[in-house]
Amino acid sequence: xxxxxxxxxxxxxxxxxxxxxxxxxxxxxxxxxxxxxxxxxxxxxxxxxxxxxxxxxxxxxxxxxxxxxxxxxxxxxxxxxxxxxxxxxxxxxxxxxxxxxxxxxxxxxxxxxxxxxxxxxxxxxxxxxxxxxxxxxxxxxxxxxxxxxxxxxxxxxxxxxxxxxxxxxxxxxxxxxxxxxxxxxxxxxxxxxxxxxxxxxxxxxxxxxxxxxxxxxxxxxxxxxxxxxxxxxxxx
Amino acid sequence: xxxxxxxxxxxxxxxxxxxxxxxxxxxxxxxxxxxxxxxxxxxxxxxxxxxxxxxxxxxxxxxxxxxxxxxxxxxxxxxxxxxxxxxx
Numbered sequence: 557x558x559x560x561x562x563x564x565x566x567x568x569x570x571x572x573x574x575x576x577x578x579x580x581x582x583x584x585x586x587x588x589x590x591x592x593x594x595x596x597x598x599x600x601x602x603x604x605x606x607x608x609x610x611x612x613x614x615x616x617x618x619x620x621x622x623x624x625x626x627x628x629x630x631x632x633x634x635x636x637x638x639x640x641x642x643x644x645x646x647x648x649x650x651x652x653x654x655x656x657x658x659x660x661x662x663x664x665x666x667x668x669x670x671x672x673x674x675x676x677x678x679x680x681x682x683x684x685x686x687x688x689x690x691x692x693x694x695x696x697x698x699x700x701x702x703x704x705x706x707x708x709x710x711x712x713x714x715x716x717x718x719x720x721x722x723x724x725x726x727x728x729x730x731x732x733x734x735x736x737x738x739x740x741x742x743x744x745x746x747x748x749x750x751x752x753x754x755x756x757x758x759x760x761x762x763x764x765x766x767x768x769x770x771x772x773x774x775x776x777x778x779x780x781x782x783x784x785x786x787x788x789x790x791x792x
Numbered sequence: 793x794x795x796x797x798x799x800x801x802x803x804x805x806x807x808x809x810x811x812x813x814x815x816x817x818x819x820x821x822x823x824x825x826x827x828x829x830x831x832x833x834x835x836x837x838x839x840x841x842x843x844x845x846x847x848x849x850x851x852x853x854x855x856x857x858x859x860x861x862x863x864x865x866x867x868x869x870x871x872x873x874x875x876x877x878x879x880x
Contacts, residue, residue, distance in 0.1 A: 618827035622820055652829055652853040 559607045560719045561636075565629055565660060566644030567653050568615035571672045573597075575644055575702035576612040579712075594628045603712045606719075611638065617652070619659050620763075622770040631774055633663050634755065639719045642711070644670045647677035647684055647699070657693070661727040662759050667695045668714055675701040694726035729758070739765055751779075799871070801836065802848065802864040807875035810836045816866045829853035830867055 566572040577584075580599025589596045597612040613632055614625035633641055643660050645653040660667055671684060690697040696714050700707030717723050731737065743761040751760065763771045804810045812834050815822055829852040830836070839849040839856060846861040 618823070621824045621827055649854045652855060655827060655829075 557605050557607070558719075559609065560639040560715075561609050561611065562715060563611045563613055563632055563636075563638035563641045564644060565613045565633065565641055565656065566615055566670075566672075567617050567646060567649075567656055570615070570644045570646040570653065571702050572615055572644040573612060575670065575672060575700065575708075576610060578702050578705055578708055579608075580610050589628050592624050592628060594624050596628075601712075603716055606716070608712075608715065616656065618655060619663075620766070620768065622768075627770055627774070630663075630771070633660065634759075635774075635778060637664075638666070640666050640668055640715050642668050642670050642715070644672050647671045647673050648680055648682055650684065658728070658730055661693065661695065662729065662762065663756060665695070665725040665727045666718060667725065667727060668711070668718060669693065669695060669697045670707075670711055671697055671699045672702050674699045674706070675704065693728045696723060696725075732762075736762075736765060797870060798868040800865045801838075801850075801859075801867040801869065802861050804836075804838045804871055806838050806840050808838050808871050809873040810838065810869050811872045812836060812867055812869040814868050816868060817863070821863065825863065825867070828857050829855065835872070836869075 564572055564576055576597065576599065579601050581601070583601065584597060584599035586595060586597045588594065594614055599610050599612070601608050601610065611632065613629040616623075616626045616629055619626050619630040619633075632638070641660055641664060643657045645657060657667075657669060669689070671686065671689075674684075677684065684699070686697050686699055696718070698707060698711045698714050700711055702708065714723070732740075740758060740761040743764065744757045747755075747757040747760050751757070760771075760775075798813050801810055801812070812830060812832050814832055815825060815830065817825070834852060837851040839851055841848050847858045848861070848864055849856055849858045850864075851857075
């Protein structure tokens with residue numbers, strides 16, 4: 557019996573909280589994220605003898621506009637490293653939802669895309685080629701209608717296979733223009749020498765090139781703090 | 793891209809379709825607008841103006857978004873059609 561952490565990310569109005577409720581039922585607690593006026597909702601479910609803790613991240617269109625909601629979601633994915641990040645997508649508005657999905661794919665490969673609101677998409681005559689989407693993005697895509705419980709077992713099974721290491725992902729990495737790629741390549745080695753495998757070097761380089769002060773601040777807080785703490789067997 | 797004829801989105805009228813050429817803002821607000829779907833090349837429909845003309849409501853990437861003039865005046869592009877003569 558093991559305990560895994562699953563983060564739910566997604567745009568507002570994608571049915572993310574409906575999915576959260578459907579997965580965890582009454583086994584939930586809510587509070588605030590430390591030091592923020594952002595709601596923190598966490599719940600659990602059991603599947604095949606393992607316990608999964610689900611963290612419902614704030615609904616956001618992005619992780620880079622630096623509102624408190626977006627910082628909470630970004631920091632959780634990048635620093636707390638959940639075993640799986642499920643990005644919940646509105647199947648009726650994929651274009652809009654892909655922004656956040658691609659951002660998460662730049663941060664981690666442990667991603668499952670949950671294509672929710674499939675019933676609404678069907679009603680609107682929208683057909684999504686799930687296999688083509690999964691092949692293109694390099695991560696599993698699971699269609700669901702969370703409000704009717706459709707697809708939840710598939711999602712749980714896919715999560716289980718991912719935490720067990722049975723799924724190899726190749727997350728799509730956006731290629732930028734030559735100048736940006738040259739700078740990323742120049743920065744990556746020194747970023748790796750500081751953070752090792754703890755943070756994705758390419759992602760950190762891209763954020764720094766974008767002048768992301770909020771991330772710099774978060775990095776300073778977390779890394780300077782940890783370096784001053786004497787080592788008690790647990791690495792920083 | 794007809795840069796000389798580009799007009800600010802704030803000058804488009806309700807019912808008109810507008811194609812974005814560029815955003816003349818920087819920093820967090822630029823990022824925010826890009827995240828909301830105000831991307832060069834994107835098509836925006838002007839939905840309505842409030843009585844005093846500010847803010848205005850737009851349909852972008854299937855979602856209704858209201859912007860203050862402060863922002864919509866810095867999004868440049870061209871009008872590509874009116875209500876009715878557009879097939880999107």
